[in-house]
Amino acid sequence: MLIKKIIFTFLVFLALISCGFKEEKPKQTNRILDSSITEFTFPDSVYINENFYGHIKYDSSLDSLNLDDIDTRFTLFYLTNEKEVSSLDEIKKLKHNVFIDTTGSGHFSFKIIFDKYGENILSGVVEDKIFFKQTDENESFLIRTKETIVTKDIRVIKRPLNEENKI
Numbered sequence: 001m002l003i004k005k006i007i008f009t010f011l012v013f014l015a016l017i018s019c020g021f022k023e024e025k026p027k028q029t030n031r032i033l034d035s036s037i038t039e040f041t042f043p044d045s046v047y048i049n050e051n052f053y054g055h056i057k058y059d060s061s062l063d064s065l066n067l068d069d070i071d072t073r074f075t076l077f078y079l080t081n082e083k084e085v086s087s088l089d090e091i092k093k094l095k096h097n098v099f100i101d102t103t104g105s106g107h108f109s110f111k112i113i114f115d116k117y118g119e120n121i122l123s124g125v126v127e128d129k130i131f132f133k134q135t136d137e138n139e140s141f142l143i144r145t146k147e148t149i150v151t152k153d154i155r156v157i158k159r160p161l162n163e164e165n166k167i
Contacts (some may be wrong), residue, residue, distance in 0.1 A: 034060075036148045042122060044152075046114055047159040053111045056150065058126045060106035067128070070139075072131040073103035077108040079124040081154070088125045088147045114156040122152040 040056035060075060080086065080096040099108045114120050126148055132142040 004106045021128070027091070031166065036146075037126070037150055040150055040152065042152055045155040048117055048156050049111055049113060050159070051111045051114055053109065054122075055127070056108045056110070056124070058101070058106035058108070058128070060104060060128065062130075069132050070130055072128045073104070074127075075104070075106065076127045077101070077124055078112065078127065079110055081112055081114055081120055081122055081123070083123065083143075084151050085123045085125065086149065088127055091123065091125050101105055114154065117156050117158070120143040120154045120156050122154050124150045126150070126159060 036059045037056065038059050039055065039057035041056070043052060056077060058075065058077075062070075076101040078091045078096050079099065080091055080094045082094040082096075085091040085094070086087060097110065097112065099110050101108060108126075112122065112161045128146040128148070130144045131146070
């Protein structure tokens with residue numbers, strides 16, 4: 001009888017303890033709306049008013065397009081820390097930086113400074129613009145534009161006093 005009371009008490013205690021703990025899912029910090037972004041590297045936490053470097057890799061393969069039909073191609077990466085954006089037009093209205101893929105590899109290295117403490121947003125748009133060759137001089141250029149949006153939650157903190165002299 002004493003063993004049953006001990007086991008019962010232990011089970012009730014175990015149930016009470018386990019109900020008090022809620023498993024929290026980790027916050028998703030990267031939001032990439034297109035599989036064309038194959039890599040997005042930037043720290044989750046940064047120090048206020050300091051340069052931090054990141055890297056993004058855009059899959060610039062052309063799928064079904066014929067290379068002979070292409071006249072010019074530009075791939076640009078627009079980046080802001082003002083707010084989360086949902087389009088190229090929206091980011092162009094904000095303070096932003098533009099990075100150009102000059103090699104056609106789809107690699108963009110960037111740096112950015114955050115000047116507000118707390119939770120911030122790093123938001124960007126890759127613009128892939130293809131100008132096709134004219135088949136007739138009387139025709140206008142045919143342009144294909146693809147926008148790919150990336151967003152990351154960033155925590156901005158003050159550098160600890162013991163680290164200030166290590167820069």
